[in-house]
Amino acid sequence: MARVVVDVMPKQEILDPQGQAVANALPRLGFDGVTSVRQGKRFELEVDDSVDDAALAKIAETLLANTVIEDWTVRRVES
Template identity: 75%
Template structure:
């Protein structure tokens, strides 16, 4: 078994209202030096050795990310 992490983030040109809300809150809490925040999603999958990179890409594109507005990346974690 291996752990696979799929990170999904809004594309750079897409407005991120959650990230902007976090920026505002950070400033109010006394952390004015933060220039930008982008909020995304992280998925952790436990997969066996039969699941290949192409299948993981298909899962990310078809189920985990909205590819119109989000970018994704897949990494296998080693133990």
């Protein structure tokens, strides 16, 4: 059994309205000094040892990320 984290973030060239909204809200709430916010998704998966890196990449690419507008990374973490 392994623990896997998949991070999915909007590509740099893609507008990120959610992140923009957070960035705009911060000064209004009294937090200065944050110059950029980007919002993405984080998935935590528990997988059997039979699931190899190729399968994980396929899962991230086809199901968790929209590769037209998002980049993804997969990494195994110690559980």
